[in-house]
Amino acid sequence: MSKPEALSPSQFKQQLTEAIPHLRAFGRSLSGDRDVADDLVQDTLLKAWAARDRFIAGTSMRAWTFVILRNTFFSSMRRKKFTANYDELVAERILSAPAPQQEPLHLADLQRGLMELSDDQREAIILVGAGGYSYEEAADIANCAVGTMKSRVSRARKTLESILEEGRFTSASDGHGSLTTTALENIIGAVEKIAP
Amino acid sequence: MKSKDDMQQRLGLGLKNMYLNVLDEPLPDDILTLLDQLDVDDEDDSDAIRSDGNE
Numbered sequence: 627m628s629k630p631e632a633l634s635p636s637q638f639k640q641q642l643t644e645a646i647p648h649l650r651a652f653g654r655s656l657s658g659d660r661d662v663a664d665d666l667v668q669d670t671l672l673k674a675w676a677a678r679d680r681f682i683a684g685t686s687m688r689a690w691t692f693v694i695l696r697n698t699f700f701s702s703m704r705r706k707k708f709t710a711n712y713d714e715l716v717a718e719r720i721l722s723a724p725a726p727q728q729e730p731l732h733l734a735d736l737q738r739g740l741m742e743l744s745d746d747q748r749e750a751i752i753l754v755g756a757g758g759y760s761y762e763e764a765a766d767i768a769n770c771a772v773g774t775m776k777s778r779v780s781r782a783r784k785t786l787e788s789i790l791e792e793g794r795f796t797s798a799s800d801g802h803g804s805l806t807t808t809a810l811e812n813i814i815g816a817v818e819k820i821a822p
Numbered sequence: 823m824k825s826k827d828d829m830q831q832r833l834g835l836g837l838k839n840m841y842l843n844v845l846d847e848p849l850p851d852d853i854l855t856l857l858d859q860l861d862v863d864d865e866d867d868s869d870a871i872r873s874d875g876n877e
Binding site for chain 2: 733
């Protein structure tokens with residue numbers, strides 16, 4: 627079997643660098659914690675660099691590194707290195723993010739809602755709903771069948787809608803006091819401001 | 823009353839916005855430092871990092 631075509635170290639590093647913002651977004655959505663996400667990204671960069679000879683030129687660096695990140699996250703969760711919990715500080719940072727076209731408070735509620743999902747469902751809705759991956763690409767990253775990915779996304783959407791619509795967050799994700807309006811109303815209100 | 827489809831569409835947009843917010847952030851110093859270290863290792867042709875293994 628022939629060896630796959632490899633990138634030069636500088637080419638590899640350039641593609642790896644370009645993937646970092648996406649790795650941070652994926653990691654933060656998975657973990658619900660900015661610092662944990664950045665630790666995950668650093669672990670991922672080291673592992674990717676160590677395995678760079680195995681990366682095939684012309685394939686997706688982002689997808690390849692997403693696999694490393696999610697494997698690191700889930701294996702570390704089993705070893706209790708990372709825990710997927712809502713972090714109020716993260717939400718506050720999201721709240722203060724410089725995105726004038728958005729209503730950040732609603733994104734904090736969304737982050738809390740994501741933390742209510744199972745790990746599988748959260749990963750699925752992040753990849754497909756937030757990251758824009760196709761079901762096929764997301765299934766490759768999550769190492770599951772396409773049908774399984776579709777099912778996870780569907781269940782995640784329903785569960786998330788239900789959680790947000792009713793504003794029912796458990797103590798595991800509850801970093802705030804009681805909500806005066808439902809989270810979904812907040813999100814819808816925010817999106818209405820930016821939707822064409 | 824918003825329709826179910828409308829809610830789903832707007833929820834999807836909210837998810838995308840959450841993700842995009844992170845993309846706009848500058849990279850933290852510790853990640854930039856790590857990238858610099860990868861450069862040094864590359865120039866030194868060191869395999870120190872390679873011993874970390876793959877997940």
